[in-house]
Amino acid sequence: MNKKITELEPSTSRKRRRDEESEAELDNDDDDSQSLSLEENFTFSDTLMALRMMRSQFPRTEKVTVQPFVLRSQLYSSLKDRTQVDMELESLRRDRVLRIFKLNTGQDDHAVMFMDDYINQIERVVKRMEDKKQDDIRVFEWFKIHVIQSKLDTSIGHQELFSLLSWGGKVREEHISQLINAGLLIRQLIDQNMYWFSIPNIGSVLKGLSQGRKEVLSFLNRRKYKEMMLVSLEKKRLRLSPLDMRFHLRDLIGSGHLKTIQTPSGLIVKIAKD
Amino acid sequence: MWKEIKEREFGNVRPNLFSSRISKSRVSSIQLSNYKEILSSHRGSVNSLQVDLTESRYLLAGASDASVAVYDIQRATDHDERNLIAKHKPLFVLNKQHEHGHKYAISSAIWYPIDTGLFVTGSYDHHINVWDTNTTQVVMNFKMPGKVYRTAMSSIARSHMLVAAGTEDVQVRLCDIASGAFAHTLSGHRDGVMSLEWSTSSEWVLITGGCDGAIRFWDIRRAGCFRVLDQSCSQFGRRQPLLLRPTTNKKSSPASQSSSAKVRAHHRKSANGSALKPHTVGRISSLVKTAKQRSHPGMLSSHDRATAHYGVVTGLKVTGDGMYLLSAGSDSRLRLWDIESGCNTLVNFETTRLQSSKAIQMAVTQDSTLAFVPCMAITKVFDIWSGQTKSTFRGHYENVNCCCYNALDQELYTGGNDRQILVWSPPKFVSDETGEGKNGKAAATDDQDNWSD
Numbered sequence: 001m002n003k004k005i006t007e008l009e010p011s012t013s014r015k016r017r018r019d020e021e022s023e024a025e026l027d028n029d030d031d032d033s034q035s036l037s038l039e040e041n042f043t044f045s046d047t048l049m050a051l052r053m054m055r056s057q058f059p060r061t062e063k064v065t066v067q068p069f070v071l072r073s074q075l076y077s078s079l080k081d082r083t084q085v086d087m088e089l090e091s092l093r094r095d096r097v098l099r100i101f102k103l104n105t106g107q108d109d110h111a112v113m114f115m116d117d118y119i120n121q122i123e124r125v126v127k128r129m130e131d132k133k134q135d136d137i138r139v140f141e142w143f144k145i146h147v148i149q150s151k152l153d154t155s156i157g158h159q160e161l162f163s164l165l166s167w168g169g170k171v172r173e174e175h176i177s178q179l180i181n182a183g184l185l186i187r188q189l190i191d192q193n194m195y196w197f198s199i200p201n202i203g204s205v206l207k208g209l210s211q212g213r214k215e216v217l218s219f220l221n222r223r224k225y226k227e228m229m230l231v232s233l234e235k236k237r238l239r240l241s242p243l244d245m246r247f248h249l250r251d252l253i254g255s256g257h258l259k260t261i262q263t264p265s266g267l268i269v270k271i272a273k274d
Numbered sequence: 275m276w277k278e279i280k281e282r283e284f285g286n287v288r289p290n291l292f293s294s295r296i297s298k299s300r301v302s303s304i305q306l307s308n309y310k311e312i313l314s315s316h317r318g319s320v321n322s323l324q325v326d327l328t329e330s331r332y333l334l335a336g337a338s339d340a341s342v343a344v345y346d347i348q349r350a351t352d353h354d355e356r357n358l359i360a361k362h363k364p365l366f367v368l369n370k371q372h373e374h375g376h377k378y379a380i381s382s383a384i385w386y387p388i389d390t391g392l393f394v395t396g397s398y399d400h401h402i403n404v405w406d407t408n409t410t411q412v413v414m415n416f417k418m419p420g421k422v423y424r425t426a427m428s429s430i431a432r433s434h435m436l437v438a439a440g441t442e443d444v445q446v447r448l449c450d451i452a453s454g455a456f457a458h459t460l461s462g463h464r465d466g467v468m469s470l471e472w473s474t475s476s477e478w479v480l481i482t483g484g485c486d487g488a489i490r491f492w493d494i495r496r497a498g499c500f501r502v503l504d505q506s507c508s509q510f511g512r513r514q515p516l517l518l519r520p521t522t523n524k525k526s527s528p529a530s531q532s533s534s535a536k537v538r539a540h541h542r543k544s545a546n547g548s549a550l551k552p553h554t555v556g557r558i559s560s561l562v563k564t565a566k567q568r569s570h571p572g573m574l575s576s577h578d579r580a581t582a583h584y585g586v587v588t589g590l591k592v593t594g595d596g597m598y599l600l601s602a603g604s605d606s607r608l609r610l611w612d613i614e615s616g617c618n619t620l621v622n623f624e625t626t627r628l629q630s631s632k633a634i635q636m637a638v639t640q641d642s643t644l645a646f647v648p649c650m651a652i653t654k655v656f657d658i659w660s661g662q663t664k665s666t667f668r669g670h671y672e673n674v675n676c677c678c679y680n681a682l683d684q685e686l687y688t689g690g691n692d693r694q695i696l697v698w699s700p701p702k703f704v705s706d707e708t709g710e711g712k713n714g715k716a717a718a719t720d721d722q723d724n725w726s727d
Binding site for chain 1: 486506508510511579584585605606607620621622624626627660661
């Protein structure tokens with residue numbers, strides 16, 4: 001399964017992508033392959049395929065410092081049956097193909113990241129700490145080997161963290177502080193003994209995410225009828241967010257803030273009233 | 275309709291199947307009632323509705339202006355002039371002027387399950403009153419330590435008459451109306467208890483949902499709760515029948531048996547703290563030694579911090595067969611739990627927002643296929659197993675707080691912050707009513723013309 005992920009780079013040949021997707025909507029695409037329009041690629045038939053597709057469409061600019069991840073609301077907007085999405089995500093999570101993280105940008109925001117990307121992200125962080133000549137980075141190895149492989153949930157308790165890290169060596173309080181400083185763990189607000197797992201270096205991206213959401217919603221709210229054609233909306237560039245418009249649209253449609261209406265001239269995006 | 279009756283007569287269709295087919299088709303055509311209306315006399319938002327369990331005839335409503343009213347939903351008090359809409363006024367209203375009435379908002383009003391001679395109301399003035407319906411007097415009064423959020427009585431109880439009360443205090447109290455005293459308290463929640471329900475399969479099991487996001491199952495004959503629902507412990511939909519089920523572990527991560535383990539009676543043997551694996555005891559630093567204190571087996575559950583929702587649990591509903599639990603939280607999620615295994619069935623109900631400051635009351639049809647959930651100003655009907663929205667009922671001007679399903683007539687009653695109680699029922703055709711008009715004139719038939727012949 002790992003090999004398949006590395007093969008799926010955004011390619012310039014349209015034919016390969018058509019083989020991998022079974023949707024009929026691709027038959028009429030005529031623009032360049034790097035930026036497939038959202039309207040034609042709106043729904044998928046399988047969660048894993050949707051995840052890979054969205055991962056390949058994740059913006060890779062120099063402003064975005066994090067490996068690709070997909071938001072749960074984006075999956076909900078691109079697949080018809082939400083229960084099926086939940087069940088497939090759960091089985092993929094149990095098979096250790098991907099990990100789910102709870103984000104602090106909203107009430108129920110979750111980010112889905114493939115396991116390899118997460119390990120890459122951790123290694124980037126470790127390398128940066130190595131360059132700064134920080135001492136004792138062994139705790140990251142212990143974390144990668146013992147904690148991530150066995151604890152698949154989004155949060156972990158203090159005692160369990162200690163006991164899992166102890167498999168690697170003698171654990172001290174400073175080790176846990178190192179993990180928190182690197183951004184791998186976050187203390188929970190409601191309970192001091194529980195930690196959320198988190199993606200390191202994701203702070204600027206999350207800020208861009210919430211600001212971008214606000215920008216899209218305020219833009220549509222200012223319009224006379226609070227709606228716009230999807231094709232023209234997609235071409236707009238966002239001022240405040242490094243993530244592209246397609247990312248935000250999928251997320252807002254999936255979380256219910258926007259809804260799409262099929263019209264003879266294409267899809268229209270509208271602010272959802274309730 | 276006649277064809278189905280003939281099939282039942284000839285024995286092609288069993289009577290149960292016949293009646294369930296009819297009620298299913300009626301339920302799927304529910305809309306805002308065009309022949310029945312309830313004239314609500316409340317001056318505050320309607321917080322609680324319940325139809326009585328014996329005859330399904332009387333609707334009890336509790337509101338924020340400390341008023342309680344009972345409506346007869348089978349007999350109308352008057353009709354409008356063309357005899358088309360039956361209006362139901364309250365049989366009586368008890369408000370703040372009553373000498374022992376409540377002073378602040380009533381959050382919960384329930385009938386005594388055995389007959390309609392008594393009803394119990396819980397209010398934000400920290401009191402629970404037991405009223406006699408016929409004399410409309412308070413016969414018993416319980417003082418609680420905090421605002422009462424919910425009261426519940428078990429509908430299948432044969433040996434106890436306990437009112438369970440969830441308040442803003444962390445302990446759940448059981449009040450006995452036979453003796454007038456408190457039976458006992460259940461501790462384990464870490465914040466107030468906003469929703470509670472008795473199980474429909476056992477008269478001793480109480481299910482509570484707290485403001486800390488946890489859902490706990492209590493057997494009132496024992497101390498402590500015997501199960502805490504954890505949203506990360508999940509199974510895929512319905513459990514397989516016993517003979518076909520594979521023997522693998524259904525828990526999400528096989529290695530993490532220790533920390534979020536459900537406390538069961540046979541785990542009491544390892545009663546030296548709940549969160550440690552036995553063989554790693556030697557490596558724990560001194561900071562976590564406090565968890566090794568011996569605690570009472572019933573209090574082990576207080577260490578269990580599993581949450582069922584990321585916010586407050588605002589509503590609970592057990593299905594009629596006692597097998598599944600529907601829970602609503604202020605994280606705008608609805609979850610369906612399998613009670614026997616304690617796992618989240620991962621059915622996704624599409625809700626954008628659910629109200630988070632007040633408790634909501636949900637309803638489930640008798641055959642447990644549809645769930646009625648108030649979502650802000652609309653009421654959504656969900657198919658329980660697929661999570662799809664079957665229909666939405668728009669009618670209230672403000673948030674809907676409670677809904678109650680009457681299985682006898684296949685009607686739904688909803689109460690909201692706009693002080694109205696709306697009736698949703700299968701449509702009745704106008705031509706059915708013309709024969710019984712009070713006036714005698716058949717003025718209601720639409721296709722009769724006014725020419726003289």
